[in-house]
Amino acid sequence: MTNFQPSIKLSPRRYRRKGEPYVWLSGGTMALGMVMIVAIVGLVVIRGTSSFWPSEIEQFTLGDGRVLTGSVEAERPLGLGDLPPKFDGTPWKQHELPASRENLGPAKLDGTPWKDEDIPSEAPRELLIMQGNQESGISGSYFTWVKSDIPDLQRFQAGNPHSYASAVVARKPIAGIARIERLEKGVLTGFVVAVKDGDEVKIAKTDGRTLDEVWAVFGQERDKAVAVYEERVRLETDELGDANAEIAEYDRRIKRIAYDHRDSKMFVAAMQWLNKQYDLWVAKRTPPEEIMSAHGGDTGNIDELRRRQLAEYETILQEWRGTLSTYIGDIGKLTAQYPLTDAERVYIAEVFGIMHVRADVFATLFSLTDLKVKQIRANEEKATFTLETADGRSADIPLVKVVRAWRPNEMGFFDKLGVYFDRAWEFLTAKPREANSEGGILVVIIGTLIMTMLMAVAVVPFGVITALYLREYARQGAIVSAVRIAVNNLAGVPSIVFGIFGLGFFCVIVGGSIDSLWYPELLPSPTFGGGGIMWASLTLALLTIPVVVVATEEALASVPSAQREASLGCGASKFQTIWKVVLPQSMPGILTGTILAMARGAGEVAPLMLVGAVKAAEDLPIDGTSPFVHLERKFMHLGFHVYDLGFQPPDTDKTKPLVFSTALVLLLLIGLLNIFAIRLRNRLRKKLQTSHV
Amino acid sequence: MENGAVIQHQQPRAESGTIPHPRFDFGEGKKSRREGEIEESVVLVENFNLWYGKSQALKNINLAFPKNRVTAMIGPSGCGKSTLLRSINRMNDLISSVRCEGRIMLGDADIYAKDQDVIQLRKHCGMVFQKSNPFPKSIFENVIYACRINGERDKTKLEEICERSLKRAGLWEEVKDRLHENGNSLSGGQQQRLCIARAVANDPDVLLMDEPCSALDPVSTSKVEDLILDLRENFTVIIVTHNMQQATRVSDYTAFMLLGEVIEFGRTDKLFTKPDKRQTEDYITGRFG
Ligand SMILES: Nc1ncnc2c1ncn2[C@@H]1O[C@H](COP(=O)(O)OP(=O)(O)OP(=O)(O)O)[C@@H](O)[C@H]1O
Numbered sequence A: 001m002t003n004f005q006p007s008i009k010l011s012p013r014r015y016r017r018k019g020e021p022y023v024w025l026s027g028g029t030m031a032l033g034m035v036m037i038v039a040i041v042g043l044v045v046i047r048g049t050s051s052f053w054p055s056e057i058e059q060f061t062l063g064d065g066r067v068l069t070g071s072v073e074a075e076r077p078l079g080l081g082d083l084p085p086k087f088d089g090t091p092w093k094q095h096e097l098p099a100s101r102e103n104l105g106p107a108k109l110d111g112t113p114w115k116d117e118d119i120p121s122e123a124p125r126e127l128l129i130m131q132g133n134q135e136s137g138i139s140g141s142y143f144t145w146v147k148s149d150i151p152d153l154q155r156f157q158a159g160n161p162h163s164y165a166s167a168v169v170a171r172k173p174i175a176g177i178a179r180i181e182r183l184e185k186g187v188l189t190g191f192v193v194a195v196k197d198g199d200e201v202k203i204a205k206t207d208g209r210t211l212d213e214v215w216a217v218f219g220q221e222r223d224k225a226v227a228v229y230e231e232r233v234r235l236e237t238d239e240l241g242d243a244n245a246e247i248a249e250y251d252r253r254i255k256r257i258a259y260d261h262r263d264s265k266m267f268v269a270a271m272q273w274l275n276k277q278y279d280l281w282v283a284k285r286t287p288p289e290e291i292m293s294a295h296g297g298d299t300g301n302i303d304e305l306r307r308r309q310l311a312e313y314e315t316i317l318q319e320w321r322g323t324l325s326t327y328i329g330d331i332g333k334l335t336a337q338y339p340l341t342d343a344e345r346v347y348i349a350e351v352f353g354i355m356h357v358r359a360d361v362f363a364t365l366f367s368l369t370d371l372k373v374k375q376i377r378a379n380e381e382k383a384t385f386t387l388e389t390a391d392g393r394s395a396d397i398p399l400v401k402v403v404r405a406w407r408p409n410e411m412g413f414f415d416k417l418g419v420y421f422d423r424a425w426e427f428l429t430a431k432p433r434e435a436n437s438e439g440g441i442l443v444v445i446i447g448t449l450i451m452t453m454l455m456a457v458a459v460v461p462f463g464v465i466t467a468l469y470l471r472e473y474a475r476q477g478a479i480v481s482a483v484r485i486a487v488n489n490l491a492g493v494p495s496i497v498f499g500i501f502g503l504g505f506f507c508v509i510v511g512g513s514i515d516s517l518w519y520p521e522l523l524p525s526p527t528f529g530g531g532g533i534m535w536a537s538l539t540l541a542l543l544t545i546p547v548v549v550v551a552t553e554e555a556l557a558s559v560p561s562a563q564r565e566a567s568l569g570c571g572a573s574k575f576q577t578i579w580k581v582v583l584p585q586s587m588p589g590i591l592t593g594t595i596l597a598m599a600r601g602a603g604e605v606a607p608l609m610l611v612g613a614v615k616a617a618e619d620l621p622i623d624g625t626s627p628f629v630h631l632e633r634k635f636m637h638l639g640f641h642v643y644d645l646g647f648q649p650p651d652t653d654k655t656k657p658l659v660f661s662t663a664l665v666l667l668l669l670i671g672l673l674n675i676f677a678i679r680l681r682n683r684l685r686k687k688l689q690t691s692h693v
Numbered sequence B: 001m002e003n004g005a006v007i008q009h010q011q012p013r014a015e016s017g018t019i020p021h022p023r024f025d026f027g028e029g030k031k032s033r034r035e036g037e038i039e040e041s042v043v044l045v046e047n048f049n050l051w052y053g054k055s056q057a058l059k060n061i062n063l064a065f066p067k068n069r070v071t072a073m074i075g076p077s078g079c080g081k082s083t084l085l086r087s088i089n090r091m092n093d094l095i096s097s098v099r100c101e102g103r104i105m106l107g108d109a110d111i112y113a114k115d116q117d118v119i120q121l122r123k124h125c126g127m128v129f130q131k132s133n134p135f136p137k138s139i140f141e142n143v144i145y146a147c148r149i150n151g152e153r154d155k156t157k158l159e160e161i162c163e164r165s166l167k168r169a170g171l172w173e174e175v176k177d178r179l180h181e182n183g184n185s186l187s188g189g190q191q192q193r194l195c196i197a198r199a200v201a202n203d204p205d206v207l208l209m210d211e212p213c214s215a216l217d218p219v220s221t222s223k224v225e226d227l228i229l230d231l232r233e234n235f236t237v238i239i240v241t242h243n244m245q246q247a248t249r250v251s252d253y254t255a256f257m258l259l260g261e262v263i264e265f266g267r268t269d270k271l272f273t274k275p276d277k278r279q280t281e282d283y284i285t286g287r288f289g
């Protein structure tokens, strides 16, 4: 028993047999994976959060004498191949950059000695300069890529006659210059030199005022203009929106009644008569524009006008009501004209009623508000400011279009931080503008949240019941195994296939049937028969079912048989045992499945494009108009939004930062959902903890 | 089996004033333990055979378990004690490969009859397992689990049952202030007594215990043993044990099993002092195998 010898020399074979290489291999693989994850998340976080920072505005003089005034929005390294050779004819090497006095050679190309400002402090790169200024009179290029920090620039210009034009010769910050974000047509860069209201000049630099003074007045006047604008938007979206929704609903009901009686010639005739009466009445109204011009265009108090018009409408309304009661009261006359059945007469009366209410809404709310909106619209662009670009051109811009304005070169760190958070907040809480390239993504976030939750609500019961049946009730055998394999394999089906299935089954077959049963009057325009958030959620629920089934089956199997026996031994039936003992103890596992399913579903894009995610959806699936939940509506989704921003817009330079910000929000959202579910699971686990002493 | 006592299986009576459950009627038990006394049996096993797939685990078992007595089952590991015990409340139904033959009667009811309601049966045969298995619920919910199953809602009644069962299980004093703590927070011995309380809360006729003390320390063991002696007042107890001293301490009757067969059955004092069979003597003196 003495043949144990400590091995001094570790032969490669022994070494391998000890397993150490495999430990290193697996550790290395894991480290690589971690690095990749950190890199990807880090990239998204850095790019996603940095895009809101108000960067400095500088003036860039290019080799051809062009001058650009703007901020640097992005940069990319310039390849060594794009550089001319060094003074001695050899190419530049990476380690020689940024260039130093030694490797630049004894003197410049023209023989003059090197000066400090000739030597770039950074490696050569390209800068993306944003000027904005898409406005007649001052327009320039919105975005421009320029070469910068070129070592030995003269040699570069001599050797590259075609690309020297866009190399930066000099750059310097400009005092007092402003960056202005607008509702439309992007940003502006320039000096605010005057503020006007119509023809009245409130303040102007030409009157000897300083830029700072003009800037202060600009801020005040802008706030005033925007307050009026916001009131107009409120009227449009809230009041007109509500009225529109109400009218649409009345129209739908009338259409429905007409559809139901489309075979009765007399009913159709009666409806036509009724429509004619309605049109006659509408024609009697004085159009809002006429009332306005009768009061001298825009003069006078608009609210007074509204009151007066309301009174006027009231009389017309009375007339209409009179007509109605005549005909409803004298329904016999109508019957004589159009021999209707009793049931039809009831329906005609209902149409009378609906038209009556519709007219009410139309007259008292819609027209008046419409008038006021028109009034505001006509005046709101009168207040303007004059923007002067760095090269001396100028244009008048309506103040109401200004979303935000700042002068980065005048701001300290905390001022910039204020603008930063303001922009980030807008991104999170505003609606998209300008084909999604500006504004915020609130509707997108909410759409994603609602869809994910609907999906969870659909997938969890379905998956759990399936797993319960497979694990607890079905006789384990070939068929059950086959079913189980089939369910598990669903997880491997490409998600676009689910999208096609969802489109074909949910949208066309189920939705189409719903439409033809309950909304035939609206056909051919689909209600449920097209993509919608419900079909999207159900499609994703199908996609994620295997995850829940597998997790639940595992959870069910892991409930100790002692627990089941204890319950059965107390005289519980199988169902009671499952309900009271097995399911509660499987809850953590089921929740794990739900977490995985939600994480998978929330990030899915391809199937959504087929079943309801769209580029722009005005209305949320949940809002204040009855019936409050609109599952048939199309919706916006973060994943699809990333795709849309990244690949669809006309100007990718503009939306690229938003791609990262949106991706970051998507990551955070999924993270938050997971944290919530994980905490729930851990609490449950703690409650169920079985300590075996 | 003329080993001290004669046990007679109670025949169904035409009319009876005190019927605890409609299907089972066991009549009044006699409280005598004297030799030669005729005892009534509650559970009667007749020519019972059981197979796990192809291997036979029980071979032609004939046994009668007397009412309001403690019957111990002893025998080497793997001889089929648990299997027999689990056959009495049909727990073996859960194993799909099990097949059995013969009869087991509980009172006048054939346990394996086609129309036998297994759930009712299990309500009459409470079971305590080798490893304590309280639910991860509160102590209170653990004890009244069976009542909840039966749909009992009356809070005062539930509390009453909880208290009575815990008292019967000798656990009341220890847990009466913490009824709403998790059952798993108790010690091992307390957990086992909690399981006993849960089983007796149902007021079963028969209490089946499969090595209830095997995972317990001596103090907890003696507590559970005292408990079993008390339980005899109200229940018929069948207990599987590997501990000879325990069998002599708690049981009135003992059955010795070997390789799926009952070798000897009789009064405990008789079986342990003057066993009829050679194998029995070998086993109880530790000379076996
Ligand atoms: N689920 C099962 N499937 C197949 N065979 C089983 C099963 N349970 C028990 N057996 C077999 O039946 C025989 C009796 O087992 P049983 O559990 O009744 O023994 P036991 O007397 O209780 O032993 P122990 O004292 O170790 O608990 C053993 O041979 C065992 O292998």
Ligand SMILES: [Mg+2]
Residues within 6 Å of the ligand: B081, B082, B083, B210
């Ligand atoms: Mg056993």
